[in-house]
Amino acid sequence: MKKILFPTDFSETANNAFVYALEMAKCIDAEVVVLHVYDLPSVSYGEIPFVVSEIYDSIELNNFENFKDQIPFLREIADKHQLGSVKMSHVLRHGDLIRTMKEICHDELIDMIVMGTNGATGLQEMFLGSNTGNAIVNIPVTLLSVPNGAKYTRLQHFGFTTKFDDADREALKKVVNIAKKFHADVKCLTVKTHGFDVSDEGMTFWKSDFKDEPVEFFLVPHDDVKETIYDFVEHQNIDVLAMVTHKRNFFEELFTHSLTQKLSYHSEKPILAFH
Template identity: 55%
Template sequence: MKKILFPTDFSEVANNAFIHALEFAKIVKGELLLLHTFELPIVDNQFIPDNYYTIFDSLQLAQFDMFKEEIPKLRELAKKRNLDHIKLSHKLMDGDLIYAIKQVVKEENIDFVVMGTSGATGWESFFVGSNTGSVVTAVDVPVLSVPAEAQYDKIKTIGFTTRFREKDKAPLKQVIKIAKKTLAEVNCLYVKTNKSDVSDETINQWKTEFEKEPVKFTIINSDLVKETIMDFVSHKNIDILAMITHKRNFFSELFSPSLTQKVSNTSVVPVLAMHEEG
Protein backbone atom coordinates (compact mmCIF):
# COMPACT_ATOMS: atom_id res chain seq x y z
CA MET A 1 0.00 0.00 0.00
CA LYS A 2 1.44 3.38 -1.06
CA LYS A 3 1.79 6.02 1.65
CA ILE A 4 0.87 9.59 0.76
CA LEU A 5 1.80 12.49 3.00
CA PHE A 6 -0.66 15.38 2.96
CA PRO A 7 0.53 18.49 4.85
CA THR A 8 -2.43 20.76 5.65
CA ASP A 9 -3.25 24.02 7.39
CA PHE A 10 -7.00 23.24 7.02
CA SER A 11 -7.48 26.23 4.69
CA GLU A 12 -9.77 26.19 1.64
CA VAL A 13 -6.72 25.76 -0.57
CA ALA A 14 -5.63 22.74 1.46
CA ASN A 15 -9.15 21.27 1.49
CA ASN A 16 -9.30 21.54 -2.29
CA ALA A 17 -5.95 19.73 -2.49
CA PHE A 18 -7.28 17.12 -0.05
CA ILE A 19 -9.85 16.07 -2.65
CA HIS A 20 -7.01 15.59 -5.18
CA ALA A 21 -5.04 13.67 -2.53
CA LEU A 22 -8.01 11.33 -1.89
CA GLU A 23 -8.55 10.71 -5.60
CA PHE A 24 -4.80 10.15 -6.08
CA ALA A 25 -4.81 7.69 -3.17
CA LYS A 26 -7.66 5.82 -4.85
CA ILE A 27 -5.68 5.62 -8.13
CA VAL A 28 -2.41 4.37 -6.57
CA LYS A 29 -4.19 2.27 -3.92
CA GLY A 30 -2.71 4.36 -1.15
CA GLU A 31 -3.43 5.64 2.33
CA LEU A 32 -3.17 9.26 3.51
CA LEU A 33 -1.15 10.59 6.41
CA LEU A 34 -2.30 14.11 7.30
CA LEU A 35 0.33 16.39 8.78
CA HIS A 36 -0.33 19.67 10.56
CA THR A 37 2.56 21.71 11.96
CA PHE A 38 2.57 24.78 14.15
CA GLU A 39 5.29 27.05 15.48
CA LEU A 40 5.54 27.78 19.19
CA PRO A 41 7.01 31.12 20.27
CA ILE A 42 10.75 31.13 20.92
CA VAL A 43 11.68 32.81 24.18
CA ASP A 44 15.19 33.66 25.41
CA ASN A 45 15.97 31.45 28.41
CA GLN A 46 17.03 34.40 30.53
CA PHE A 47 13.68 36.09 30.15
CA ILE A 48 11.18 33.27 30.49
CA PRO A 49 8.08 34.81 32.06
CA ASP A 50 6.58 32.98 35.03
CA ASN A 51 3.54 32.00 33.01
CA TYR A 52 5.52 30.88 29.89
CA TYR A 53 4.83 27.18 30.34
CA THR A 54 1.16 27.88 30.91
CA ILE A 55 1.11 29.82 27.62
CA PHE A 56 3.09 27.04 25.94
CA ASP A 57 0.65 24.37 27.13
CA SER A 58 -2.43 26.40 26.20
CA LEU A 59 -1.03 27.04 22.69
CA GLN A 60 -0.37 23.34 22.23
CA LEU A 61 -3.83 22.53 23.52
CA ALA A 62 -5.43 25.13 21.21
CA GLN A 63 -3.67 23.54 18.24
CA PHE A 64 -4.75 20.10 19.36
CA ASP A 65 -8.39 21.21 19.81
CA MET A 66 -8.38 22.82 16.37
CA PHE A 67 -6.89 19.63 14.93
CA LYS A 68 -9.61 17.55 16.61
CA GLU A 69 -12.30 19.81 15.15
CA GLU A 70 -10.91 19.80 11.61
CA ILE A 71 -10.32 16.06 11.13
CA PRO A 72 -14.06 15.15 11.15
CA LYS A 73 -14.65 17.85 8.49
CA LEU A 74 -12.09 16.17 6.25
CA ARG A 75 -13.68 12.79 6.87
CA GLU A 76 -17.00 14.35 5.85
CA LEU A 77 -15.41 15.66 2.62
CA ALA A 78 -14.16 12.13 1.90
CA LYS A 79 -17.61 10.68 2.55
CA LYS A 80 -19.27 13.14 0.15
CA ARG A 81 -17.02 11.88 -2.63
CA ASN A 82 -17.53 8.22 -1.70
CA LEU A 83 -13.87 8.01 -0.73
CA ASP A 84 -14.33 7.37 2.97
CA HIS A 85 -12.79 3.91 2.48
CA ILE A 86 -9.38 5.57 2.00
CA LYS A 87 -7.38 5.03 5.19
CA LEU A 88 -6.59 8.31 6.99
CA SER A 89 -4.16 8.81 9.85
CA HIS A 90 -2.83 12.07 11.25
CA LYS A 91 0.15 13.69 12.88
CA LEU A 92 0.41 16.99 14.76
CA MET A 93 3.95 18.38 15.11
CA ASP A 94 5.42 21.61 16.38
CA GLY A 95 8.31 23.20 14.50
CA ASP A 96 9.28 24.06 10.95
CA LEU A 97 7.03 22.65 8.19
CA ILE A 98 9.84 21.68 5.78
CA TYR A 99 11.83 20.00 8.54
CA ALA A 100 8.71 18.11 9.70
CA ILE A 101 7.92 16.93 6.15
CA LYS A 102 11.49 15.69 5.61
CA GLN A 103 11.38 13.85 8.93
CA VAL A 104 7.99 12.20 8.28
CA VAL A 105 8.91 11.21 4.69
CA LYS A 106 11.95 9.40 6.09
CA GLU A 107 10.38 7.84 9.19
CA GLU A 108 7.12 6.74 7.59
CA ASN A 109 8.57 5.57 4.23
CA ILE A 110 6.34 7.97 2.33
CA ASP A 111 5.90 7.34 -1.44
CA PHE A 112 4.27 10.65 -2.47
CA VAL A 113 3.60 14.10 -1.03
CA VAL A 114 0.43 16.00 -2.07
CA MET A 115 0.16 19.71 -1.24
CA GLY A 116 -2.09 22.65 -2.00
CA THR A 117 -0.62 25.90 -3.32
CA SER A 118 -2.20 29.29 -2.97
CA GLY A 119 -1.89 32.76 -4.43
CA ALA A 120 -3.38 34.84 -7.19
CA THR A 121 -1.82 32.84 -9.96
CA GLY A 122 -1.25 29.39 -8.56
CA TRP A 123 1.93 28.68 -10.50
CA GLU A 124 3.82 31.69 -9.19
CA SER A 125 2.99 31.29 -5.54
CA PHE A 126 3.60 27.61 -5.78
CA PHE A 127 7.12 27.63 -7.02
CA VAL A 128 8.65 30.98 -6.24
CA GLY A 129 9.91 30.98 -2.67
CA SER A 130 6.89 29.07 -1.43
CA ASN A 131 6.61 26.14 0.94
CA THR A 132 5.78 23.76 -1.87
CA GLY A 133 8.78 24.82 -3.93
CA SER A 134 10.95 24.17 -0.88
CA VAL A 135 9.34 20.77 -0.31
CA VAL A 136 10.02 19.72 -3.93
CA THR A 137 13.73 20.31 -3.41
CA ALA A 138 13.84 18.97 0.17
CA VAL A 139 12.46 15.45 -0.35
CA ASP A 140 13.36 12.61 -2.71
CA VAL A 141 9.81 11.42 -3.40
CA PRO A 142 7.41 12.78 -6.06
CA VAL A 143 5.44 15.85 -4.95
CA LEU A 144 2.00 16.54 -6.43
CA SER A 145 1.19 20.23 -6.07
CA VAL A 146 -2.38 21.38 -6.49
CA PRO A 147 -2.96 25.07 -7.31
CA ALA A 148 -5.91 26.66 -5.52
CA GLU A 149 -7.81 27.03 -8.81
CA ALA A 150 -7.45 23.39 -9.88
CA GLN A 151 -10.76 21.56 -9.61
CA TYR A 152 -10.46 17.79 -9.57
CA ASP A 153 -11.42 16.16 -12.83
CA LYS A 154 -10.94 12.60 -14.02
CA ILE A 155 -7.37 12.17 -15.23
CA LYS A 156 -7.49 11.40 -18.95
CA THR A 157 -4.16 12.85 -20.10
CA ILE A 158 -0.91 13.19 -18.17
CA GLY A 159 1.70 15.46 -19.69
CA PHE A 160 5.35 14.49 -19.23
CA THR A 161 8.25 16.74 -20.22
CA THR A 162 11.36 14.92 -21.38
CA ARG A 163 14.74 15.54 -22.94
CA PHE A 164 15.04 11.92 -24.08
CA ARG A 165 17.80 11.21 -21.58
CA GLU A 166 18.29 7.67 -20.33
CA LYS A 167 17.57 8.85 -16.77
CA ASP A 168 14.15 10.18 -17.86
CA LYS A 169 12.92 6.62 -18.48
CA ALA A 170 12.42 5.55 -14.85
CA PRO A 171 10.18 8.57 -13.99
CA LEU A 172 8.27 8.02 -17.27
CA LYS A 173 7.64 4.37 -16.35
CA GLN A 174 6.32 5.52 -12.96
CA VAL A 175 3.95 7.96 -14.71
CA ILE A 176 2.80 5.21 -17.10
CA LYS A 177 1.89 3.02 -14.08
CA ILE A 178 -0.29 5.82 -12.69
CA ALA A 179 -1.83 6.46 -16.13
CA LYS A 180 -2.77 2.80 -16.60
CA LYS A 181 -4.66 2.76 -13.30
CA THR A 182 -6.90 5.59 -14.43
CA LEU A 183 -7.00 4.51 -18.11
CA ALA A 184 -5.23 7.72 -19.08
CA GLU A 185 -2.80 8.49 -21.88
CA VAL A 186 0.68 9.95 -21.35
CA ASN A 187 1.65 12.71 -23.76
CA CYS A 188 5.43 13.27 -23.69
CA LEU A 189 6.60 16.71 -24.72
CA TYR A 190 10.07 17.47 -26.05
CA VAL A 191 10.80 21.12 -26.81
CA LYS A 192 13.47 21.07 -29.49
CA THR A 193 15.56 24.25 -29.31
CA ASN A 194 18.41 25.37 -31.56
CA LYS A 195 20.79 23.93 -28.99
CA SER A 196 19.06 20.54 -28.83
CA ASP A 197 21.43 17.65 -29.42
CA VAL A 198 18.95 14.75 -29.36
CA SER A 199 19.23 12.64 -32.49
CA ASP A 200 16.28 11.29 -34.50
CA GLU A 201 17.72 7.86 -33.79
CA THR A 202 17.30 8.37 -30.00
CA ILE A 203 13.72 9.62 -30.45
CA ASN A 204 12.85 6.62 -32.63
CA GLN A 205 14.44 4.25 -30.12
CA TRP A 206 12.16 5.73 -27.38
CA LYS A 207 9.11 5.41 -29.64
CA THR A 208 9.94 1.75 -30.25
CA GLU A 209 10.60 1.03 -26.57
CA PHE A 210 7.27 2.54 -25.46
CA GLU A 211 5.12 1.59 -28.47
CA LYS A 212 3.04 -0.93 -26.48
CA GLU A 213 2.34 1.63 -23.73
CA PRO A 214 -0.40 4.32 -23.66
CA VAL A 215 2.20 6.93 -24.64
CA LYS A 216 2.45 9.43 -27.45
CA PHE A 217 5.25 11.87 -28.22
CA THR A 218 4.88 15.54 -29.11
CA ILE A 219 7.98 17.29 -30.46
CA ILE A 220 7.80 21.06 -30.87
CA ASN A 221 10.54 23.22 -32.36
CA SER A 222 10.90 26.33 -30.23
CA ASP A 223 13.47 28.29 -28.23
CA LEU A 224 10.74 29.45 -25.84
CA VAL A 225 10.77 26.35 -23.64
CA LYS A 226 8.66 27.66 -20.76
CA GLU A 227 5.98 29.25 -22.92
CA THR A 228 5.82 26.10 -25.07
CA ILE A 229 5.20 23.94 -21.99
CA MET A 230 2.38 26.26 -20.91
CA ASP A 231 0.78 26.18 -24.37
CA PHE A 232 1.09 22.39 -24.40
CA VAL A 233 -0.80 22.15 -21.07
CA SER A 234 -3.50 24.43 -22.37
CA HIS A 235 -3.97 23.08 -25.90
CA LYS A 236 -3.50 19.36 -25.28
CA ASN A 237 -6.02 19.22 -22.41
CA ILE A 238 -3.42 18.06 -19.91
CA ASP A 239 -4.95 17.07 -16.54
CA ILE A 240 -1.66 16.64 -14.63
CA LEU A 241 1.78 17.79 -15.75
CA ALA A 242 4.63 15.50 -14.66
CA MET A 243 8.07 17.10 -14.74
CA ILE A 244 11.51 15.98 -13.68
CA THR A 245 13.37 18.35 -11.38
CA HIS A 246 16.69 18.70 -13.17
CA LYS A 247 18.16 21.19 -10.77
CA ARG A 248 17.35 22.97 -7.54
CA ASN A 249 16.08 26.23 -9.05
CA PHE A 250 14.40 24.64 -12.07
CA PHE A 251 10.86 25.32 -10.90
CA SER A 252 11.38 28.88 -9.79
CA GLU A 253 12.95 29.61 -13.20
CA LEU A 254 10.16 27.89 -15.05
CA PHE A 255 7.35 29.68 -13.27
CA SER A 256 8.85 33.11 -12.71
CA PRO A 257 6.33 35.90 -11.99
CA SER A 258 6.87 37.62 -15.35
CA LEU A 259 6.12 34.42 -17.23
CA THR A 260 3.14 33.67 -15.02
CA GLN A 261 1.53 36.99 -15.86
CA LYS A 262 1.94 36.27 -19.57
CA VAL A 263 0.18 32.96 -19.28
CA SER A 264 -2.39 33.78 -16.62
CA ASN A 265 -5.11 32.59 -19.01
CA THR A 266 -3.56 29.12 -19.12
CA SER A 267 -5.60 26.45 -17.43
CA VAL A 268 -3.90 25.71 -14.12
CA VAL A 269 -3.30 22.01 -13.51
CA PRO A 270 -1.63 20.02 -10.74
CA VAL A 271 2.09 19.41 -11.26
CA LEU A 272 3.78 16.15 -10.30
CA ALA A 273 7.40 17.01 -9.60
CA MET A 274 9.62 13.94 -9.94
CA HIS A 275 13.29 13.50 -9.17
CA GLU A 276 15.74 12.31 -11.77
CA GLU A 277 17.38 9.00 -11.06
CA GLY A 278 21.00 9.09 -10.01
Protein backbone atom coordinates in the same frame (compact mmCIF):
# COMPACT_ATOMS: atom_id res chain seq x y z
CA MET B 1 2.92 2.96 -3.58
CA LYS B 2 1.40 2.72 -0.13
CA LYS B 3 1.39 6.14 1.61
CA ILE B 4 0.61 9.70 0.54
CA LEU B 5 1.58 12.59 2.81
CA PHE B 6 -0.91 15.47 2.86
CA PRO B 7 0.32 18.55 4.78
CA THR B 8 -2.54 20.92 5.61
CA ASP B 9 -3.23 24.23 7.31
CA PHE B 10 -6.99 23.56 6.96
CA SER B 11 -7.34 26.40 4.44
CA GLU B 12 -9.59 26.35 1.38
CA THR B 13 -6.49 25.79 -0.77
CA ALA B 14 -5.44 22.79 1.31
CA ASN B 15 -8.95 21.34 1.36
CA ASN B 16 -9.07 21.61 -2.42
CA ALA B 17 -5.79 19.66 -2.69
CA PHE B 18 -7.17 17.11 -0.20
CA VAL B 19 -9.61 15.85 -2.85
CA TYR B 20 -6.66 15.14 -5.18
CA ALA B 21 -4.85 13.32 -2.37
CA LEU B 22 -7.91 11.16 -1.74
CA GLU B 23 -8.47 10.41 -5.43
CA MET B 24 -4.81 9.51 -5.87
CA ALA B 25 -4.94 7.26 -2.80
CA LYS B 26 -8.09 5.54 -4.04
CA CYS B 27 -6.63 4.77 -7.46
CA ILE B 28 -3.29 3.47 -6.18
CA ASP B 29 -4.69 1.83 -3.04
CA ALA B 30 -2.73 4.00 -0.63
CA GLU B 31 -3.22 5.53 2.82
CA VAL B 32 -3.36 9.32 3.27
CA VAL B 33 -1.26 10.61 6.16
CA VAL B 34 -2.74 13.99 7.14
CA LEU B 35 -0.10 16.28 8.66
CA HIS B 36 -0.55 19.58 10.47
CA VAL B 37 2.57 21.38 11.68
CA TYR B 38 2.53 24.47 13.89
CA ASP B 39 5.26 26.72 15.27
CA LEU B 40 5.73 27.60 18.90
CA PRO B 41 6.54 31.31 19.35
CA SER B 42 9.85 32.49 20.70
CA VAL B 43 9.08 33.57 24.26
CA SER B 44 11.66 34.53 26.87
CA TYR B 45 10.92 35.12 30.53
CA GLY B 46 14.25 34.32 32.14
CA GLU B 47 13.12 34.95 35.69
CA ILE B 48 9.79 33.09 35.53
CA PRO B 49 10.26 30.00 33.33
CA PHE B 50 7.04 28.42 34.62
CA VAL B 51 5.09 31.17 32.77
CA VAL B 52 6.79 30.19 29.52
CA SER B 53 5.89 26.57 30.14
CA GLU B 54 2.25 27.49 30.75
CA ILE B 55 2.17 29.56 27.53
CA TYR B 56 3.56 26.66 25.49
CA ASP B 57 1.17 24.20 27.11
CA SER B 58 -1.76 26.49 26.28
CA ILE B 59 -0.66 26.89 22.64
CA GLU B 60 -0.17 23.14 22.22
CA LEU B 61 -3.57 22.43 23.75
CA ASN B 62 -5.26 24.94 21.44
CA ASN B 63 -3.57 23.42 18.40
CA PHE B 64 -4.57 19.93 19.49
CA GLU B 65 -8.20 21.01 19.96
CA ASN B 66 -8.22 22.72 16.56
CA PHE B 67 -6.69 19.67 14.90
CA LYS B 68 -9.18 17.38 16.59
CA ASP B 69 -12.08 19.61 15.46
CA GLN B 70 -10.87 19.62 11.84
CA ILE B 71 -10.65 15.83 11.44
CA PRO B 72 -14.44 15.32 11.17
CA PHE B 73 -14.56 18.09 8.56
CA LEU B 74 -11.96 16.27 6.46
CA ARG B 75 -14.10 13.16 6.76
CA GLU B 76 -17.06 15.17 5.48
CA ILE B 77 -15.04 16.22 2.43
CA ALA B 78 -14.14 12.57 1.78
CA ASP B 79 -17.74 11.43 2.13
CA LYS B 80 -19.00 14.25 -0.10
CA HIS B 81 -16.76 12.98 -2.92
CA GLN B 82 -17.58 9.30 -2.28
CA LEU B 83 -14.07 8.76 -0.94
CA GLY B 84 -14.92 7.84 2.63
CA SER B 85 -13.39 4.39 2.21
CA VAL B 86 -9.88 5.81 1.77
CA LYS B 87 -7.71 4.97 4.77
CA MET B 88 -6.48 8.04 6.68
CA SER B 89 -4.19 8.63 9.63
CA HIS B 90 -3.47 11.96 11.36
CA VAL B 91 -0.26 13.51 12.65
CA LEU B 92 0.07 16.74 14.67
CA ARG B 93 3.60 18.12 15.18
CA HIS B 94 5.21 21.40 16.17
CA GLY B 95 8.38 22.67 14.54
CA ASP B 96 9.62 23.43 11.05
CA LEU B 97 7.32 22.18 8.28
CA ILE B 98 9.96 21.02 5.79
CA ARG B 99 12.10 19.31 8.43
CA THR B 100 9.03 17.58 9.85
CA MET B 101 7.93 16.47 6.39
CA LYS B 102 11.38 15.01 5.69
CA GLU B 103 11.29 13.10 8.98
CA ILE B 104 7.83 11.68 8.29
CA CYS B 105 8.70 10.78 4.71
CA HIS B 106 11.67 8.81 6.05
CA ASP B 107 9.94 7.21 9.03
CA GLU B 108 6.63 6.40 7.30
CA LEU B 109 8.13 5.44 3.91
CA ILE B 110 6.05 8.08 2.12
CA ASP B 111 5.71 7.54 -1.64
CA MET B 112 4.09 10.85 -2.65
CA ILE B 113 3.32 14.28 -1.20
CA VAL B 114 0.21 16.23 -2.21
CA MET B 115 0.18 19.97 -1.38
CA GLY B 116 -1.97 22.95 -2.32
CA THR B 117 -0.83 26.31 -3.67
CA ASN B 118 -2.63 29.54 -4.58
CA GLY B 119 -3.36 30.47 -8.22
CA ALA B 120 -0.86 32.00 -10.63
CA THR B 121 0.90 33.89 -7.87
CA GLY B 122 1.09 30.67 -5.92
CA LEU B 123 2.69 28.87 -8.84
CA GLN B 124 5.42 31.51 -9.00
CA GLU B 125 5.96 31.34 -5.26
CA MET B 126 5.83 27.56 -5.36
CA PHE B 127 9.28 27.44 -6.95
CA LEU B 128 10.62 30.67 -5.49
CA GLY B 129 10.74 29.99 -1.77
CA SER B 130 7.30 28.83 -0.64
CA ASN B 131 6.73 25.72 1.43
CA THR B 132 5.80 23.76 -1.69
CA GLY B 133 8.89 24.98 -3.53
CA ASN B 134 11.13 24.14 -0.59
CA ALA B 135 9.56 20.69 -0.40
CA ILE B 136 10.16 20.05 -4.10
CA VAL B 137 13.82 21.04 -3.79
CA ASN B 138 14.66 19.54 -0.41
CA ILE B 139 12.53 16.40 -0.05
CA PRO B 140 13.39 13.57 -2.47
CA VAL B 141 9.80 12.38 -2.83
CA THR B 142 7.42 12.75 -5.79
CA LEU B 143 5.22 15.79 -5.12
CA LEU B 144 1.85 16.77 -6.60
CA SER B 145 1.26 20.52 -6.32
CA VAL B 146 -2.41 21.47 -6.66
CA PRO B 147 -3.34 25.09 -7.44
CA ASN B 148 -6.43 26.43 -5.72
CA GLY B 149 -8.12 26.88 -9.11
CA ALA B 150 -7.83 23.19 -9.97
CA LYS B 151 -11.16 21.47 -9.37
CA TYR B 152 -10.90 17.72 -9.55
CA THR B 153 -12.42 15.98 -12.54
CA ARG B 154 -11.50 12.57 -13.91
CA LEU B 155 -7.86 12.61 -14.97
CA GLN B 156 -7.65 11.65 -18.64
CA HIS B 157 -4.41 13.18 -19.94
CA PHE B 158 -1.08 13.35 -18.13
CA GLY B 159 1.55 15.60 -19.70
CA PHE B 160 5.29 14.99 -19.45
CA THR B 161 8.24 17.06 -20.64
CA THR B 162 11.40 15.25 -21.70
CA LYS B 163 14.82 15.72 -23.25
CA PHE B 164 15.24 11.94 -23.72
CA ASP B 165 17.76 11.40 -20.93
CA ASP B 166 17.91 8.52 -18.47
CA ALA B 167 16.34 10.38 -15.55
CA ASP B 168 13.36 11.28 -17.74
CA ARG B 169 12.91 7.65 -18.83
CA GLU B 170 12.63 6.43 -15.24
CA ALA B 171 10.25 9.25 -14.33
CA LEU B 172 8.08 8.56 -17.37
CA LYS B 173 7.74 4.92 -16.31
CA LYS B 174 6.35 6.15 -12.99
CA VAL B 175 4.00 8.58 -14.73
CA VAL B 176 2.71 5.81 -17.00
CA ASN B 177 2.07 3.54 -14.02
CA ILE B 178 0.08 6.28 -12.28
CA ALA B 179 -1.82 7.22 -15.45
CA LYS B 180 -2.85 3.63 -16.08
CA LYS B 181 -4.43 3.51 -12.62
CA PHE B 182 -6.68 6.36 -13.78
CA HIS B 183 -7.22 4.77 -17.23
CA ALA B 184 -5.53 7.87 -18.63
CA ASP B 185 -2.94 8.40 -21.34
CA VAL B 186 0.39 10.26 -21.30
CA LYS B 187 1.39 12.93 -23.77
CA CYS B 188 5.13 13.61 -23.88
CA LEU B 189 6.47 16.93 -25.09
CA THR B 190 9.99 17.60 -26.31
CA VAL B 191 10.83 21.17 -27.26
CA LYS B 192 13.47 21.05 -30.01
CA THR B 193 15.54 24.19 -29.55
CA HIS B 194 18.61 25.09 -31.60
CA GLY B 195 20.75 23.44 -28.95
CA PHE B 196 18.86 20.14 -29.05
CA ASP B 197 21.39 17.40 -29.84
CA VAL B 198 19.55 14.07 -29.59
CA SER B 199 19.61 12.10 -32.85
CA ASP B 200 16.54 10.54 -34.46
CA GLU B 201 18.05 7.14 -33.71
CA GLY B 202 18.55 8.09 -30.09
CA MET B 203 14.96 9.24 -29.72
CA THR B 204 13.65 6.09 -31.39
CA PHE B 205 15.68 3.90 -29.04
CA TRP B 206 14.52 5.91 -25.99
CA LYS B 207 10.86 5.60 -27.03
CA SER B 208 11.11 1.84 -27.56
CA ASP B 209 10.50 1.19 -23.84
CA PHE B 210 7.02 2.67 -24.24
CA LYS B 211 5.87 1.20 -27.56
CA ASP B 212 3.16 -0.87 -25.84
CA GLU B 213 2.11 1.82 -23.38
CA PRO B 214 -0.58 4.55 -23.67
CA VAL B 215 2.08 7.15 -24.52
CA GLU B 216 2.12 9.66 -27.38
CA PHE B 217 5.19 11.75 -28.26
CA PHE B 218 5.23 15.32 -29.54
CA LEU B 219 8.35 17.03 -30.92
CA VAL B 220 7.88 20.79 -31.28
CA PRO B 221 10.63 22.92 -32.88
CA HIS B 222 10.78 26.18 -30.89
CA ASP B 223 13.31 28.21 -28.93
CA ASP B 224 10.83 29.43 -26.32
CA VAL B 225 10.56 26.37 -24.09
CA LYS B 226 8.26 27.97 -21.53
CA GLU B 227 5.66 29.25 -23.98
CA THR B 228 5.70 25.94 -25.85
CA ILE B 229 4.94 24.07 -22.62
CA TYR B 230 2.06 26.41 -21.81
CA ASP B 231 0.57 26.01 -25.28
CA PHE B 232 0.96 22.24 -25.08
CA VAL B 233 -0.87 22.08 -21.75
CA GLU B 234 -3.72 24.17 -23.12
CA HIS B 235 -4.18 22.59 -26.54
CA GLN B 236 -3.69 18.97 -25.47
CA ASN B 237 -6.15 19.31 -22.54
CA ILE B 238 -3.54 18.20 -20.03
CA ASP B 239 -4.96 17.45 -16.57
CA VAL B 240 -1.65 16.99 -14.73
CA LEU B 241 1.75 18.16 -15.98
CA ALA B 242 4.64 15.94 -14.85
CA MET B 243 8.21 17.23 -14.84
CA VAL B 244 11.61 16.14 -13.54
CA THR B 245 13.30 18.65 -11.23
CA HIS B 246 16.72 18.59 -12.88
CA LYS B 247 17.49 22.11 -11.72
CA ARG B 248 15.62 24.52 -9.51
CA ASN B 249 16.51 27.45 -11.78
CA PHE B 250 14.47 25.85 -14.58
CA PHE B 251 11.34 26.25 -12.47
CA GLU B 252 12.40 29.73 -11.41
CA GLU B 253 12.51 30.70 -15.09
CA LEU B 254 9.31 28.85 -15.84
CA PHE B 255 7.22 30.83 -13.37
CA THR B 256 8.63 34.36 -13.52
CA HIS B 257 6.37 37.37 -13.02
CA SER B 258 6.50 38.32 -16.71
CA LEU B 259 4.59 35.15 -17.55
CA THR B 260 1.64 35.78 -15.24
CA GLN B 261 -0.75 36.34 -18.14
CA LYS B 262 0.33 33.09 -19.76
CA LEU B 263 -0.39 31.33 -16.48
CA SER B 264 -4.05 32.37 -16.59
CA TYR B 265 -4.98 28.91 -17.85
CA HIS B 266 -1.96 27.00 -16.56
CA SER B 267 -2.68 27.98 -12.97
CA GLU B 268 -5.51 25.47 -12.92
CA LYS B 269 -3.26 22.51 -13.76
CA PRO B 270 -1.57 20.48 -11.03
CA ILE B 271 2.14 19.79 -11.43
CA LEU B 272 3.66 16.42 -10.58
CA ALA B 273 7.35 16.94 -9.74
CA PHE B 274 9.84 14.06 -9.82
CA HIS B 275 13.44 14.10 -8.57
